[in-house]
Amino acid sequence: MTDPVALAVELVRCPTVTPDAEAALALLEERLAAAGFMTRRADRNGVPNLYARWGTAGPALGFNGHLDVVPAGDEAAWKHPPFAGVIEDGQLWGRGAADMKSAVAAFVAAAIDFVRETPPAGSVILALTGDEEGIATDGTRAILDWMDAEGERMDHCLVGEPTCNETMGDMLKIGRRGSVTVYLRAYGVQGHAAYPERARNPLTGLVRLLDRLAARPLDEGTAHFDPSSLAITSVDTGNSASNVIPAEARATVNIRYNDAHTGQSLAEWIEEEADLVAAEFGIGIAAAFDQSGDAFFVEPGPFVDLVAGAVEAETGRRPELSTSGGTSDARFIKDHCPVVEVGLVGKTIHQVDERVEVAQIHTLKAIYARILRDYFAAGGLA
Numbered sequence: 001m002t003d004p005v006a007l008a009v010e011l012v013r014c015p016t017v018t019p020d021a022e023a024a025l026a027l028l029e030e031r032l033a034a035a036g037f038m039t040r041r042a043d044r045n046g047v048p049n050l051y052a053r054w055g056t057a058g059p060a061l062g063f064n065g066h067l068d069v070v071p072a073g074d075e076a077a078w079k080h081p082p083f084a085g086v087i088e089d090g091q092l093w094g095r096g097a098a099d100m101k102s103a104v105a106a107f108v109a110a111a112i113d114f115v116r117e118t119p120p121a122g123s124v125i126l127a128l129t130g131d132e133e134g135i136a137t138d139g140t141r142a143i144l145d146w147m148d149a150e151g152e153r154m155d156h157c158l159v160g161e162p163t164c165n166e167t168m169g170d171m172l173k174i175g176r177r178g179s180v181t182v183y184l185r186a187y188g189v190q191g192h193a194a195y196p197e198r199a200r201n202p203l204t205g206l207v208r209l210l211d212r213l214a215a216r217p218l219d220e221g222t223a224h225f226d227p228s229s230l231a232i233t234s235v236d237t238g239n240s241a242s243n244v245i246p247a248e249a250r251a252t253v254n255i256r257y258n259d260a261h262t263g264q265s266l267a268e269w270i271e272e273e274a275d276l277v278a279a280e281f282g283i284g285i286a287a288a289f290d291q292s293g294d295a296f297f298v299e300p301g302p303f304v305d306l307v308a309g310a311v312e313a314e315t316g317r318r319p320e321l322s323t324s325g326g327t328s329d330a331r332f333i334k335d336h337c338p339v340v341e342v343g344l345v346g347k348t349i350h351q352v353d354e355r356v357e358v359a360q361i362h363t364l365k366a367i368y369a370r371i372l373r374d375y376f377a378a379g380g381l382a
Contacts, residue, residue, distance in 0.1 A: 002112045004365040005358050008105035012085035012094035016067050019047045021130025024067040028108060035112040044142035047131040051143055054115045055123030059380025062125040062154035064329060065104040066132030069096040070350050077352045091355045098356045099349035103160030106361055110368035120376040125154050132329050140329040144336055155380050156303050157339045161328045162346030168360050169315030173341035174304055175297025175323040176331055180263045181290040182253040182270055188283040190247035199245040203237055205281035206249045212273050224297045225258030225323050263291035293331030297323055298338050302381045307340050310370040314363055
């Protein structure tokens with residue numbers, strides 16, 4: 001049997017800060033090829049990506065995950081070096097232990113054991129990237145583009161992001177909110193603070209615009225999503241002089257939104273508000289938008305029930321079906337096939353002393369193994 005914890009330790013010991021995931025991907029490519037998987041690289045613009053497939057027929061069940069991690073920060077603040085992969089007190093410590101190298105180790109181990117022990121009438125696909133924590137333009141997107149070009153398809157996919165809230169098995173994700181970041185630039189006429197009539201203060205108008213945006217409730221939630229939220233994350237003028245009205249001011253706003261909106265509809269609202277404020281204050285306001293994906297969800301049905309049933313069988317609790325949290329690469333996969341996210345408890349992700357209970361890694365492998373057995377026993381839910 002493939003030990004997922006030993007494999008997770010090896011992966012954590014690869015310092016794979018985005019997008020430098022080559023060492024971890026090479027390690028997994030070697031293991032998967034030895035287990036009979038066909039492996040192909042789908043690298044793009046310096047980002048390493050791996051596609052591995054066992055079998056040639058359908059149905060095809062896929063697993064997706066990332067090996068890149070966020071920077072460790074102040075390494076001196078860590079109890080153990082962030083890339084040492086230390087096991088202590090029943091926990092694996094290190095950057096990426098929870099997000100999400102241990103989950104990758106769990107589904108790789110489950111897939112290898114499954115195809116060796118009970119070769120399915122179908123295919124098992126693993127799509128692994130080094131660009132999820134970054135801008136995510138050349139990671140899973142690149143793999144999906146390569147799959148389209150090569151005629152490769154997944155019928156269903158599981159993403160191993162840390163989805164549990166407090167206890168293993170308490171939650172799985174059937175969708176995610178959309179996210180758009182708005183970069184606002186207000187520009188006017190610089191002048192002396194004692195003579196405001198000779199200047200046009202962009203900061204006053206920008207503050208008015210931010211107040212208008214923040215004061216409006218976007219919605220009250222929808223059937224599958226909590227209410228949308230807008231957060232002002234930055235305001236800056238670069239002005240160190242207290243007696244100077246600045247010529248320019250900037251602000252950043254992040255919106256997490258449900259399926260009552262699209263990135264386009266929100267952009268149109270913000271531009272309309274910006275034009276009104278700009279006219280009122282006699283300044284200019286420009287807005288730029290960086291959208292990571294619209295909201296989406298998978299309708300509960302046979303596949304979601306199968307995944308939830310496997311979680312319940314291995315943990316003794318029926319998971320909540322959730323769309324909460326940030327974004328993930330599921331936002332790209334949902335255009336390819338139905339996708340569900342199920343993984344570890346995510347309490348320590350991106351923190352100093354990131355860690356995960358060793359027992360959770362074994363449980364997650366058991367969940368993935370049961371999903372594999374049940375999926376192919378059901379003929380891919382045909």
